[in-house]
Amino acid sequence: MNKDTTSDKSHYTILFAGGAFAALALAKRLVDHAKSYPFQLLIIEKSDSCNGLAYNINQSPYVTTNNPAKTCSIDASDENNFIDWSAKFGWPHSPDCYPPRYFFGKYLEHTLAKIISSASNKRIQFNYICGEEVVDCERQKDGSYLVYSQLKLEEKRIIYRANTVILATGNNKPNLPxxxxxxxxxxxxxxxxxxxxxxxxxxxxxxxxxxxxxxxxxxxxxxxxxxxxxxxxxxxxxxxxxxxxxxxxxxxxxxxxxxxxxxxxxxxxxxxxxxxxxxxxxxxxxxxxxxxxxxxxxxxxxxxxxxxxxxxxxxxxxxxxxxxxxxxxxxxxxxxxxxxxxxxxxxxxxxxxxxxxxxxxxxxxxxxxxxxxxxxxxxxxxxxxxxxxxxxxxxxxxxxxxxxxxxxTAGLEHSYEELVHQNALLTNLEKRGYISPHRKTNLGLEVNERYEAINRDGFSMPNLHPVGRLIEGEAIYKKFGLWFTGNSGIRSIRNMCAELAPIILQDIELKSNSVI
Ligand SMILES: Cc1cc2nc3c(=O)[nH]c(=O)nc-3n(C[C@H](O)[C@H](O)[C@H](O)COP(=O)(O)OP(=O)(O)OC[C@H]3O[C@@H](n4cnc5c(N)ncnc54)[C@H](O)[C@@H]3O)c2cc1C
CATH class of the missing domain: 3.50.50.60 (FAD/NAD(P)-binding domain)
Known part of the structure; x- marks a missing residue:
């Protein structure tokens, strides 16, 4: 190990690379639906907030979401989550109106705070780190992953170990004017x-x-x-x-x-x-x-x-x-x-x-x-x-x-090649052969029905789950059997997280039972 590298002793059950909308939607489901078995969850976000690309709180109040407020809940099983929150936080409009994106960013920040508090009530170890970029991830013989991350302000690498890795890195900067x-x-x-x-x-x-x-x-x-x-x-x-x-x-x-x-x-x-x-x-x-x-x-x-x-x-x-x-x-x-x-x-x-x-x-x-x-x-x-x-x-x-x-009206979608090229983590995963392009659309990564990445040879990567905008091609095709591009937004992402959370929780339960 070189002297600028530290190895974090903690072993996490679930580690997220990327901590914006998709990560929070999944983390909320995991925490809300967790049973009594203990687990440790770490979210690593490279920027300094959980707003992601779309919901930066400093943007113009004139820029609205594409979704009316009544469809903006982060949680598919709690349709009114956003409306209830927005009423409390002073948004005076009807559920049919389109909220500003910066306001949705505030909602994400409050949602994160709520998840942290629910996790502590359930004795789930929940950590959210900003300013660190996940740059690589390597599968070990025992099935766990070594995850390498880079501190933003220091020339220092950190290594974590995790049983399950969630790739919630979005699809990077759109080429917008x-x-x-x-x-x-x-x-x-x-x-x-x-x-x-x-x-x-x-x-x-x-x-x-x-x-x-x-x-x-x-x-x-x-x-x-x-x-x-x-x-x-x-x-x-x-x-x-x-x-x-x-x-x-x-x-x-x-x-x-x-x-x-x-x-x-x-x-x-x-x-x-x-x-x-x-x-x-x-x-x-x-x-x-x-x-x-x-x-x-x-x-x-x-x-x-x-x-x-x-x-x-x-x-x-x-x-x-x-x-x-x-x-x-x-x-x-x-x-x-x-x-x-x-x-x-x-x-x-x-x-x-x-x-x-x-x-x-x-x-x-x-x-x-x-x-x-x-x-x-x-x-x-x-x-x-x-x-x-x-x-x-x-x-x-x-x-x-x-x-x-x-x-x-410029589109937000990226081809697989553009996507991989822009993100060090994805570049390395591609080099390792862990990921492959979405077969039908070439937009984002290919996953199986358990939302596991499909590797270069067409096999599933156990416990490596891309979510959110990163699998935009899949979300649309899989859900509806129809071809629409560029529509992997709030609703489809939260639905996909609602499907993935029980799969992960079941895996954790099985593992914890087998240890007992
Ligand atoms: C400008 C814009 C406007 C949009 N407007 C809407 C809208 O109105 N309605 C709608 O439904 N959808 C909209 N979308 C789609 C939007 O992408 C999704 O709604 C959703 O926010 C995607 O969430 P995500 O978490 O998958 O990706 P992102 O929001 O992109 O989040 C990914 C996060 O991962 C972090 N990250 C990336 N790589 C790493 C790494 N290696 N290590 C650590 N962290 C990393 C990034 O910093 C980022 O915070 C918009 C998208 C954009 C770009």
Missing amino acids: KFAKNLSPSRIVENTMTVVNQKKISAFDVDQNIAIIGSGFSAMDAMTIRFFEKIKPALDYAQNSASIRQQDIGKIYMISRRGLINYIPSEEPEISVNYTLSNQVCLTLVDTFFDSNKLIQLLNQEFRRGESLGYTKHQVVLALDNVLIELLEKLSSDSERHKFIKDYWTVLHAHQNELQEPSAKIFQLLEQEEILQVMEGHIKGNIHMEGEDVVIEFEENREPLKVDAVIN
């Missing part, structure tokens, strides 16, 4: 999924030049909203009146680092989902449970009604968002839910052409009219204000873009 402090909130829309922000998009004046960052689902939604709310009426009006000219319509610049390449899964999904549905519909579908018959009936009925009023099916689907949310209350069993999703997509499949057409048509029309310009490029530095303009600079050798407002 950065906004300068001087950028007025009225000039930027983040998170196109909230109704408030969609209204903000509708409110941009027709002559404003808008940059949409990203080219996925949400970008298409933003384009569609702007088209129907402002551009189409202006184009219609321009045909009949000289008072508005084509030139008076602002431009849309759609900026994408990958260009307009669709996400293509390596295998055919069970059901094709290439519809231009709004993201909100998809999220609602994936995240919630519905009464399938009622919804299909409603959908067909709405299509007929919409048609008779001269609306496209795409518009009808967008309008259905609110109705879908109303159906949240109805819980059904897994099989009912699965059946519903299949039925739902079957109905939509029958309307695929009509559904796809409007978005594609809008896209083509806007390009033809030279209102829409797609730009492939990487954004450099901060997006900032210069006088009245919002300025976007590029890595590529090209003039900065000056616009009136920015709609950011």
Whole structure:
């Protein structure tokens, strides 16, 4: 052992690498459901807080979560946990409102404090360390793991031993654009999924030049909203009146680092989902449970009604968002839910052409009219204000873009290679062959049904459990049998933790019985 390395004598039952949302969601379940056998739990977090990337408490109060308050509980078996907490801590809004992300960060801090206190009541040894980065992990002959961590402020390595290791490292920094402090909130829309922000998009004046960052689902939604709310009426009006000219319509610049390449899964999904549905519909579908018959009936009925009023099916689907949310209350069993999703997509499949057409048509029309310009490029530095303009600079050798407002829809997902490359621990686990890419999506790591990592040779790594955003591909595919990317948020992570906790507790119980 070199002289800068200390070996921690403590042997932990469970050691977490990463201590943000996923870690807390799992730790809470473990502590709440622990029986009488003793265990020692250690969470090692490399930053100085438990807020993770998403819920930093210093961010703007204008940035909200994608989830209404009523779905923000960290615990799947206690739906009101967040609402009850937020009422106590002075959030005056209804459960249907979207809480600011910084506020959710506060919730995580209070949740951690609560877990610590529950653990001490149950005599569980619970330690949470900040400022230390787990950099490697090595399986021993006896099945335990040696875990190597690095102190942030000192050149010192520490070695721990643990029976079970939880990889809760998230998926690292998303490649999101950065906004300068001087950028007025009225000039930027983040998170196109909230109704408030969609209204903000509708409110941009027709002559404003808008940059949409990203080219996925949400970008298409933003384009569609702007088209129907402002551009189409202006184009219609321009045909009949000289008072508005084509030139008076602002431009849309759609900026994408990958260009307009669709996400293509390596295998055919069970059901094709290439519809231009709004993201909100998809999220609602994936995240919630519905009464399938009622919804299909409603959908067909709405299509007929919409048609008779001269609306496209795409518009009808967008309008259905609110109705879908109303159906949240109805819980059904897994099989009912699965059946519903299949039925739902079957109905939509029958309307695929009509559904796809409007978005594609809008896209083509806007390009033809030279209102829409797609730009492939990487954004450099901060997006900032210069006088009245919002300025976007590029890595590529090209003039900065000056616009009136920015709609950011850039995705958060990383390929396995990008993910592994950014994190020393994952790089080392990859070198050891302990982890492998998610087979179907290449997003995050592959796990088995016990949430154990699958190694390079396709075998399970006992007691090595990746959780949270790190297994985003798996969470979505496994839960719903459908292809959605970038939706491994609060609800799916807490559900996965609810499934994993009893598996770990059962293992501990078995071990403690075998020792006795
Ligand atoms: C900007 C942003 C906004 C989001 N908004 C929403 C939203 O509104 N609603 C929603 O449902 N989801 C949202 N998400 C998704 C979000 O990723 C999940 O909701 C959830 O927070 C993921 O939790 P996690 O613990 O898996 O990952 P993270 O929150 O990323 O936490 C991982 C933690 O591990 C630590 N860590 C990493 N490597 C190591 C290491 N080697 N050793 C020790 N510590 C390590 C990191 O410092 C970090 O604190 C958002 C994500 C981002 C990036």
